[in-house]
Amino acid sequence: MSSTGNPARTVAPSARTVAQGALTLTSDGAAWLASAQRHSAQRHPILAVRNDRPITPAVLPCGSAFDVVNAPAIFGRRMLDRLWGEGPGSGPVAAHRGRMLLFATPGTAQRLPALLEWEEWGSDGGAGRCRAIPPLLCHGRGDAVTIPPTSTTPAPAPIPTPARWLVAPDTSSPWLPGPEVLLWAAVRAARAARISIFPPQDQGAKVYDVSRRR
Numbered sequence: 001m002s003s004t005g006n007p008a009r010t011v012a013p014s015a016r017t018v019a020q021g022a023l024t025l026t027s028d029g030a031a032w033l034a035s036a037q038r039h040s041a042q043r044h045p046i047l048a049v050r051n052d053r054p055i056t057p058a059v060l061p062c063g064s065a066f067d068v069v070n071a072p073a074i075f076g077r078r079m080l081d082r083l084w085g086e087g088p089g090s091g092p093v094a095a096h097r098g099r100m101l102l103f104a105t106p107g108t109a110q111r112l113p114a115l116l117e118w119e120e121w122g123s124d125g126g127a128g129r130c131r132a133i134p135p136l137l138c139h140g141r142g143d144a145v146t147i148p149p150t151s152t153t154p155a156p157a158p159i160p161t162p163a164r165w166l167v168a169p170d171t172s173s174p175w176l177p178g179p180e181v182l183l184w185a186a187v188r189a190a191r192a193a194r195i196s197i198f199p200p201q202d203q204g205a206k207v208y209d210v211s212r213r214r
Helices: 027-037 046-052 073-085 108-121 179-192
Strands: 058-061 067-072 093-096 099-104 137-139 144-147 163-167
Touching: 027 058, 067 073, 067 108, 073 093, 073 099, 073 179, 093 144, 099 108, 099 179, 108 137, 108 179
Parallel strands: none
Antiparallel strands: 058 144, 067 099, 067 137, 093 099, 093 163
């Protein structure tokens, strides 16, 4: 059976509204990110990095607290628009060096590629309706990703950084989409328009109202 039905029935907790510009990490969100290191051998815990270098992007392991689906910037934004416009919303989302990092439930990195292959070759008799989906990099157990600065205190002046939050984690247990929801968003994004995997020079920032999760 195809997994691209509308995921709007997916149960997700309501959360506070993110006002324009309120895209910085909360202390609860930082604690959730730090929990990813419980089973990690990293020498420098994220909380120490946050205190010593608060404006420096951090590197976190995947597979325990979250997996990450890494998409080209334009396609990732189309997925995000589908998730917020027609679906249940998203979990935390970051932008880094022309890529979009969508945080997902642990196990997504293993399951999503199989679902994408099924959609492309199985659910439509081989017509390949998902061929417009660019390769999605799935980071799970054994992988690590670079995330935006983990400081909860805004810098005194804007400082350029290669990583920034588009939807920052704001609770100690944020809702995360699973592989079926992300598959649905990818298929809808591919159908929406002919896409390019190369981002324009200035993508700009969008604010997503997390109170719309359902």
